[in-house]
Amino acid sequence: MSLSKDLEKAIDDAVDGEHDALAKLSKDIHANPELRFEEHKAATWIAELLRARGFEVEHGLAGMSTALRAKRGNAKGPRVAILGEYDALPDIGHACGHNLIAMSAVGAFLAAAKVVDKAGGEVVFLGTPAEEGGGGKIKMIEAGVFDGLSAAMMFHPFDRDILAHPALASVWLAMTFHGAPAHGAAAPHDGKSALTACMDTFRLIDGQRVHFRDGVRVHGYITNGGQAVNIIPELAACEFSVRARTAPELARVRAIVERCAAGAAMASDVKVEIVARQGYRDMRNNMAMARRFGAHFERTSSGRKALETDERVGAGSTDMGDVSHVVPSIHPYLAIVDENEALCHQHRFAHAAGSDRGLKTAVDAAKALARTAVEVLTDDNLRRTVQEEWRASR
Ligand SMILES: [Zn+2]
Numbered sequence: 122m123s124l125s126k127d128l129e130k131a132i133d134d135a136v137d138g139e140h141d142a143l144a145k146l147s148k149d150i151h152a153n154p155e156l157r158f159e160e161h162k163a164a165t166w167i168a169e170l171l172r173a174r175g176f177e178v179e180h181g182l183a184g185m186s187t188a189l190r191a192k193r194g195n196a197k198g199p200r201v202a203i204l205g206e207y208d209a210l211p212d213i214g215h216a217c218g219h220n221l222i223a224m225s226a227v228g229a230f231l232a233a234a235k236v237v238d239k240a241g242g243e244v245v246f247l248g249t250p251a252e253e254g255g256g257g258k259i260k261m262i263e264a265g266v267f268d269g270l271s272a273a274m275m276f277h278p279f280d281r282d283i284l285a286h287p288a289l290a291s292v293w294l295a296m297t298f299h300g301a302p303a304h305g306a307a308a309p310h311d312g313k314s315a316l317t318a319c320m321d322t323f324r325l326i327d328g329q330r331v332h333f334r335d336g337v338r339v340h341g342y343i344t345n346g347g348q349a350v351n352i353i354p355e356l357a358a359c360e361f362s363v364r365a366r367t368a369p370e371l372a373r374v375r376a377i378v379e380r381c382a383a384g385a386a387m388a389s390d391v392k393v394e395i396v397a398r399q400g401y402r403d404m405r406n407n408m409a410m411a412r413r414f415g416a417h418f419e420r421t422s423s424g425r426k427a428l429e430t431d432e433r434v435g436a437g438s439t440d441m442g443d444v445s446h447v448v449p450s451i452h453p454y455l456a457i458v459d460e461n462e463a464l465c466h467q468h469r470f471a472h473a474a475g476s477d478r479g480l481k482t483a484v485d486a487a488k489a490l491a492r493t494a495v496e497v498l499t500d501d502n503l504r505r506t507v508q509e510e511w512r513a514s515r
Contacts, residue, residue, distance in 0.1 A: 124417075124496045128236050132491045133421065135232035136484060142170060143228045143487070144480055150220035151475040154209030157251035160187040163207035163220075167227055167248055174231060176246075183264035185257055189248030190266070193234035198242030199504060201494040202267070202448070203229045204275040204441070206252045210466060217253065217465045218278030218457060218474035221483040225276055228487030233494045242498040245270070249440070254293075256399065258440035262447055270448045271504055272410060272497050275441060276486040278474060279454035280464055281434065282418070282427035284411040286454055289338060289364035290371045291400030291438040296322065296382050300391040302348070302355035312353025313391050316346055319357035321385035326361075329377050336366040336436065337374050364438055366403060404442040405514050407449040409506045413496055414453055418489035422482075427453065437465065449511035451493075457482050 136143075150163045164187040168178040171191045182188040189205075205226030206219040230246035237244045247266065250257035261267065298319050303312030326339055333339070341361035347354030363378055365371040379395055386393035408429075415427045441452045457479040463469035473479050497504055 124492055124499065128240065128495055128499070129492060131236050132232045132495060133488050135235045136228045136488045136491065139228055139231055140484065143224045143484065146170060146227060147220045147224035147480060147483065148475065150207055150223055151215045154214035156211060157208045157253050157255035158185060158187065160207045160250055163187070163223060164189055164248055164250070167205065167207070167223060170227060171246065176234070182266055183260040185250050185260060187248070187250040188257060188261060189246070191230065191246040192243055194237035194243035195241065196243045199271040199498050200243040200245060200269060201497050202245040202247050202270050202273045203233065203490055203494055204247050204249050204273060206249055206275070208251050208253050208255070210253055213466065213468055214471045215474045216467060216471035218470065218479065219252065221278050221457065221474055221479050222275060225483040225487040225490060228484065229490035229494065232487065232491035236495055237498070240495045240498040244494055244498070252440055256401065256440045256443070259399065259443050262443060267444060267448050272407070272494070272507060273444050273448045273450045274410070274414070274490055274493060275452060276490060277452060277454050278457040278479060278482065280458050280462060281431060281454070281456050281460050282425055283431050283454045284415045284427045284429050285406035285408060285451070286430050287336070287366060287436045288401070288404035288442045288452065289336065289366060289436050289438045290368050290403040290442065291362060291364040292371060292375055293398040293400055294361045294363060294375070294378060295358070295396045295398065296361070297356070297358045297394045298386060298391050299394070300353070300355050300389065303353045305351045305353055309353055314353050314389055315357035315391050316354035318385045318389040318391045318393065319343060319359050321388060322359065322382045325381035325385055326378055329381065332377070333374060334365070334370050337370065338362070338364040339374065339378060362400070368403070401438040401440050402442040402446050404439065404452055405445040405450070407445070407451055407507055407511055409503065409510050410449060410493060410497065411451045411453060413503065414451055414489055414493045417492040418453070418455070418485060421488035421492070422485040427455070449507045455482050455486055
């Protein structure tokens with residue numbers, strides 16, 4: 122059974138009725154980029170809009186002042202969460218388009234909440250901070266925010282429409298090299314260069330790339346390159362992101378990267394200290410739900426037919442991956458630029474996130490998200506299929 126025409130129309134009308142408020146929210150967040158855990162303006166604007174529509178908003182969850190939750194409906198029935206992100210990137214602002222994610226999630230929640238009493242069950246809005254390296258959703262999982270949910274969903278801007286693109290499991294490795302300082306000209310023979318070991322780590326890792334499986338990504342940057350031009354660097358530091366399609370491959374490649382750092386340190390007779398930060402888990406896209414989203418999006422967008430995946434384009438990582446391991450989840454990507462015109466984390470993409478085209482896609486996404494959420498609430502068979510697929514994937 123698919124969604125009734127009445128419910129579809131009520132949802133689409135509700136999103137259209139909020140168009141100006143949603144556009145303003147997206148524009149304001151876009152014009153005021155805030156870094157992970159510091160999304161105070163964005164979280165306040167979202168909470169203000171929801172409160173103005175009569176919702177109680179919990180502000181501050183899982184120890185994060187910028188996490189939000191609002192609900193409507195009957196918590197004894199099935200419960201579906203729609204997730205918003207709103208953090209930006211250093212220097213390049215909203216180059217991941219999280220302002221559009223926030224806007225579409227708020228729009229979808231407002232629309233689904235309008236019909237939830239007819240649909241049965243509960244719809245939940247979750248404002249999830251710090252996707253860019255902070256893992257806000259992981260903190261919310263640990264705090265039990267996702268307990269008892271039947272499904273979770275969000276959309277992400279991209280350069281093409283893809284329903285179920287992979288996201289890579291990841292870990293961050295911070296490496297600090299400790300050498301011995303000496304005058305760079307008068308007594309270089311007395312020094313041990315931490316920077317040489319740091320740079321050798323990059324070269325050794327590059328040499329190992331022939332052994333990486335498809336989809337592996339290892340990329341880093343030097344965070345401390347020394348102290349002065351005339352001192353053999355006593356201290357140097359770098360950070361790597363290591364990513365792979367599966368947890369076992371991630372563990373294997375992480376061991377290679379750490380071995381390279383140890384080998385480089387040995388060559389320069391310096392010490393290396395490695396601190397690992399929890400990364401994100403791989404994304405387990407729920408195909409039953411992703412296909413329903415695709416069918417709805419085709420209609421809300423007047424005919425855009427999304428691919429299920431696209432091998433021609435690379436994958437990143439998201440803390441929605443962690444959510445997908447505890448609740449059946451979707452994270453479809455929708456185009457706000459032409460294919461290959463720009464991708465996330467580029468200046469051009471930041472511009473697109475503030476464009477009319479970006480806004481239009483996010484509005485269509487809001488309708489498709491709300492329709493999918495309400496369909497999961499109303500359709501017992503769909504819910505069962507979603508659950509069975511998720512259980513089988515574990
Ligand atoms: Zn993003």
